[in-house]
Each structure stands twice: as C-alpha cells, then as structure tokens.
Amino acid sequence: MNAPAYNFAYLDEQTKRMIRRAILKAIAIPGYQVPFASREMPMPYGWGTGGVQVTAAILGPQDVLKVIDQGSDDTTNAISIRKFFAKTAGVATTTATEEATVIQTRHRIPEAALNESQVLVYQVPIPEPLRFLEPRETETRRMHALAEYGLMHVKLYEDIARFGHIATAYAYPVKVNARYVMDPSPTPKFDNPKMDNCPALQLFGAGREKRIYAIPPYTQVVSLDFEDHPFEPYRFNAPCALCAAENSYLDEIVTDDKGGRMFVCSDTDYCEGRQAAGHHGSLSAAPYKEKAQEASNG
Amino acid sequence: MTTIAELPPGFADKVLSAQSTFRSVMDAMARPGSVQRIVPGAGAPGAMMRGTAAIALTLFDHDTPLWLDARMAEGPDVLKWLKFHTGAPVVQDSSIASFALIGDGAALPALERFALGSSEYPDRSTTLILQVESLESGRPFELRGPGIDGTAMLQASIKPFDLFERLHLNEALFPRGIDVVLVADDAVVAIPRTTRVVSKGS
Numbered sequence: 001m002n003a004p005a006y007n008f009a010y011l012d013e014q015t016k017r018m019i020r021r022a023i024l025k026a027i028a029i030p031g032y033q034v035p036f037a038s039r040e041m042p043m044p045y046g047w048g049t050g051g052v053q054v055t056a057a058i059l060g061p062q063d064v065l066k067v068i069d070q071g072s073d074d075t076t077n078a079i080s081i082r083k084f085f086a087k088t089a090g091v092a093t094t095t096a097t098e099e100a101t102v103i104q105t106r107h108r109i110p111e112a113a114l115n116e117s118q119v120l121v122y123q124v125p126i127p128e129p130l131r132f133l134e135p136r137e138t139e140t141r142r143m144h145a146l147a148e149y150g151l152m153h154v155k156l157y158e159d160i161a162r163f164g165h166i167a168t169a170y171a172y173p174v175k176v177n178a179r180y181v182m183d184p185s186p187t188p189k190f191d192n193p194k195m196d197n198c199p200a201l202q203l204f205g206a207g208r209e210k211r212i213y214a215i216p217p218y219t220q221v222v223s224l225d226f227e228d229h230p231f232e233p234y235r236f237n238a239p240c241a242l243c244a245a246e247n248s249y250l251d252e253i254v255t256d257d258k259g260g261r262m263f264v265c266s267d268t269d270y271c272e273g274r275q276a277a278g279h280h281g282s283l284s285a286a287p288y289k290e291k292a293q294e295a296s297n298g
Numbered sequence: 299m300t301t302i303a304e305l306p307p308g309f310a311d312k313v314l315s316a317q318s319t320f321r322s323v324m325d326a327m328a329r330p331g332s333v334q335r336i337v338p339g340a341g342a343p344g345a346m347m348r349g350t351a352a353i354a355l356t357l358f359d360h361d362t363p364l365w366l367d368a369r370m371a372e373g374p375d376v377l378k379w380l381k382f383h384t385g386a387p388v389v390q391d392s393s394i395a396s397f398a399l400i401g402d403g404a405a406l407p408a409l410e411r412f413a414l415g416s417s418e419y420p421d422r423s424t425t426l427i428l429q430v431e432s433l434e435s436g437r438p439f440e441l442r443g444p445g446i447d448g449t450a451m452l453q454a455s456i457k458p459f460d461l462f463e464r465l466h467l468n469e470a471l472f473p474r475g476i477d478v479v480l481v482a483d484d485a486v487v488a489i490p491r492t493t494r495v496v497s498k499g500s
Contacts, residue, residue: 007313008313008314008317013312013313013316014359016316016317016320017316017356017357017358017359018359018361020320020324020356020357021357021362021396022421023324024323024324024327024357024425024477025421025423025477026421027324027327027328027445027490028327028475028477028490028491028492029420029421029473029490029491029492030444030492032420032421032473034421035419035421057320058317058320058321058324059317060314060317060318060321061314116329141418141419142418144418145416145417145418146417177444177492179472179473180473199447201324201328215444216327216328216329216444216445216490216492217328217329217444217445217447218444218445218446218447219444219445220444
C-alpha cells in the first residue's frame with residue numbers, strides 16, 4: 001500500500017461493519033432504502049461519497065476496479081476515485097468492463113453485458129424516488145410501507161397530459177421485485193432495461209442522504225408506465241461518429257458555434273473496443289433527425 | 299475458568315479476513331441457495347463453528363445486540379469470546395436482537411419471537427445465524443426468488459426439519475421478515491426473506 005497511514009480501502013473497520021450490515025439488509029429487501037451512518041469522505045458530497053463508501057466496504061485485494069462517470073473512464077471524477085482506491089487499497093484498476101470485478105458508476109450502466117462475478121456500485125444523489133413529489137421523509141416512508149405509489153403514476157400521467165409522452169428521461173422510476181419503487185440514480189432511461197434480470201449484483205450508495213439499497217442478481221426490475229404509453233428507452237437516432245455503433249447510448253457533443261455537433265458513445269470503453277475491432281464512424285456531425293420522442297432533460 | 303490468553307484467537311488479519319468473509323456472506327445473500335466458502339482465519343469457541351466465528355468477527359460490534367440459544371450460551375466460552383473479540387452486547391430478549399446465534403436448530407424458538415422489522419423499517423429485523431449439519435448432502439430443496447436464475451437446488455441437512463415451513467411467514471409479512479444464514483463448518487448459505495421453497499424431497 002502506498003498510504004500506510006490509512007486503513008485498507010480508507011474506511012475504519014467499525015464503519016465497514018456498519019456498511020456491510022446495511023448492504024446485507026439491502027440485498028435481502030430489494031429496492032428498500034436502508035439508512036446507514038454515512039461518513040464524511042475526503043471528497044465533497046455529490047462526488048460519489050455514497051458509492052465510494054459502498055465500494056470501500058466490499059473491496060478486497062483480489063478485486064479489479066473500474067470507475068466510470070457518465071460512461072467515461074477518463075473524466076475527473078472517475079480518475080480521482082480510481083486513484084483513491086489504487087492508493088488506499090492497492091487494488092488493480094482497469095477501464096475494460098469485462099476485466100472488472102467491481103464497477104463504480106455515476107449515471108450509466110456499461111454497454112457490455114455484465115456477468116455473475118461482477119458488482120455494480122452506483123453513486124446516488126437522491127435515493128428517494130418520491131422526494132420531489134412529497135418532501136416529508138415521514139410521508140414517503142409511509143408510502144413505501146403501504147406500497148402507495150399512486151403519486152408517481154400521477155406524475156407520469158401529468159407528463160403525458162402536458163407533453164404527450166412520459167417526459168422523464170433519466171432517473172426513470174422502476175419497481176423492483178414487484179414491491180418497492182426505486183430510483184435507479186440519474187442513469188438515462190436507455191439503461192433501465194439492463195437492470196432487469198441482470199446477472200451482476202447492483203448496489204446503490206447515497207452518501208449525503210445516507211441510504212444504501214440494492215438489486216440482487218436475476219431480479220425483476222420494471223420501469224413504470226401505462227398500457228397505452230409503454231416505457232420506451234430513448235436514444236439519439238444516429239450511429240456513433242467514432243465507432244458507428246447503432247445500439248449504444250450516445251452523448252451529443254457540440255463541435256462549433258454554427259450548430260455543428262457529433263454523437264459519440266457515452267461508454268468510452270465500449271467505443272474504444274469497437275474502434276480497435278475495426279469499426280469506424282463518420283467522425284463528422286451529420287444533421288441527423290432526432291426521434292419525435294425527444295425528451296426534455298429536466 | 300478461561301482466561302483471555304486461553305480464548306481462541308480472532309482473525310490474524312482483521313482487515314482482510316473480515317473483507318473476504320463479508321464477500322462470501324454477501325455473495326451468499328445475493329445468490330440464495332448457493333454454497334459459499336469462508337476462508338477460516340480465526341479460532342472458534344465452544345459450540346461455535348468456524349464459519350459462525352468468522353461471521354461474528356466480521357459483522358458484530360457494540361451496535362449489534364446478540365441473542366444466543368441455550369446451546370451457544372452453554373458454558374462461558376462463547377460469551378467470553380464474543381465479548382472479548384466483538385464487544386457486542388448479549389441480550390435475553392430475542393425481539394431486540396440484530397443477530398441470533400442458533401447452535402441447536404431443533405430448539406429454535408418460534409420465529410415471531412425475533413425482531414421482524416416494521417413496515418416503515420423492515421431492515422430492523424433479526425438475522426438468524428443457524429448452524430446446521432450439512433450444506434452438501436441431505437434433503438433437496440428447490441428455491442426460487444430474487445438472486446436466483448430460475449430455480450436453485452440446495453441439498454442440506456437442516457434442523458429444525460420444518461425450517462422452510464416456518465419461513466412461510468416471510469411470504470405473508472414481506473417486506474418485514476427474517477433473513478437466515480445457514481452455516482456448516484466453513485460453508486455458508488443464505489436464505490433472505492425473499493426466497494421461497496417451491497418443492498422439496500424427503
């Protein structure tokens with residue numbers, strides 16, 4: 001270890017025990033938010049303190065860690081957290097999804113299919129899906145206790161009444177194991193289907209809000225919708241400009257001040273892998289027409 | 299009388315042994331019915347199996363009231379060992395325990411006597427750590443539920459024989475309920491409250 005002044009993976013053992021007990025309860029009650037005594041971490045709230053604490057509690061010397069931020073391995077947040085664990089736990093790190101045993105993520109699920117030996121750790125800003133509909137914790141807790149989720153359906157209905165379609169584009173609410181409505185963290189709704197029946201264990205950590213929740217492997221995760229307005233994943237209607245992928249989630253990148261833009265895979269590892277395998281995109285921003293269903297981002 | 303020096307040791311490497319034990323228990327909980335191994339890194343007192351001792355060192359501390367059954371509480375060994383290595387308070391009232399250590403499954407009290415959590419806080423429940431004879435041979439149980447791809451087969455020799463019948467209460471109570479961790483020496487199987495038995499042999 002490079003930083004012998006710290007315990008393995010930074011957190012002290014008592015804290016890890018507390019987090020580990022919360023993780024076990026979270027797995028036993030899929031989708032239920034287990035309160036935990038979140039610690040201050042050497043990074044600000046909003047930078048993934050919840051995910052970092054979960055990762056620190058599960059990480060072992062044998063693990064290979066990958067950290068992504070909006071699909072990218074190369075952003076400040078991802079690099080910082082990867083370095084943090086390389087330093088405090090001495091674990092091997094990677095950017096390749098297939099090689100990783102623990103993947104900490106902010107706002108994306110990798111494009112490559114996950115397997116049984118992997119754990120996906122989400123950074124969660126606001127774990128309570130009902131919070132913007134009902135600010136009182138006592139009330140949202142009771143609503144979860146009674147499985148009273150009508151309010152969420154009203155919210156989705158109001159989207160339809162106002163915009164003609166469900167305008168929620170990210171943090172799209174899901175129902176886990178036919179019981180708890182859960183916030184999948186601000187992942188694009190494009191990623192929601194990947195959570196359903198996923199072979200990997202999915203853990204969610206919200207540091208500021210002090211909650212841990214989980215989806216066990218092979219668990220039913222359903223995106224809320226209506227019979228006449230079924231859930232639809234959204235994707236820009238374009239191939240990736242770098243690797244020509246037609247089925248990956250795309251970021252829109254503005255390239256000049258004349259309306260030029262390009263669409264590229266948000267998952268950098270997936271995109272680089274495809275380019276290495278000989279796939280090449282146009283590299284230029286063609287004026288692709290977006291689907292009529294384009295959602296507002298808020 | 300046992301002195302501290304005669305107590306079986308805790309983990310030689312507290313940090314890494316606790317981590318590897320936790321990952322085994324986490325994997326067991328995430329994949330009900332699958333048999334996970336605990337790398338034994340600690341001694342075990344009295345009626346306690348090596349796996350149970352490792353779990354105790356990994357998860358117990360002053361925040362987790364423990365309830366011991368008569369077999370575990372027999373003689374001072376287990377109590378002293380737990381007190382010295384974990385500092386966890388041992389309580390007489392099973393309904394406030396975070397964990398219950400069951401050495402003799404045949405004498406398992408009614409599950410209603412443990413904490414089942416509340417509808418608002420279903421996590422405030424007792425986790426049973428039940429020592430069993432074998433998790434490799436015995437009656438076959440076919441399990442279904444979150445964490446299981448289709449169905450999982452568990453072959454186990456478990457007392458009480460009607461454990462899974464008793465666990466039916468999890469079905470009616472969910473999300474309240476009891477999570478069970480079965481231990482046989484260094485083997486661990488978890489039966490969280492979401493797991494259902496679909497069929498069993500005799």
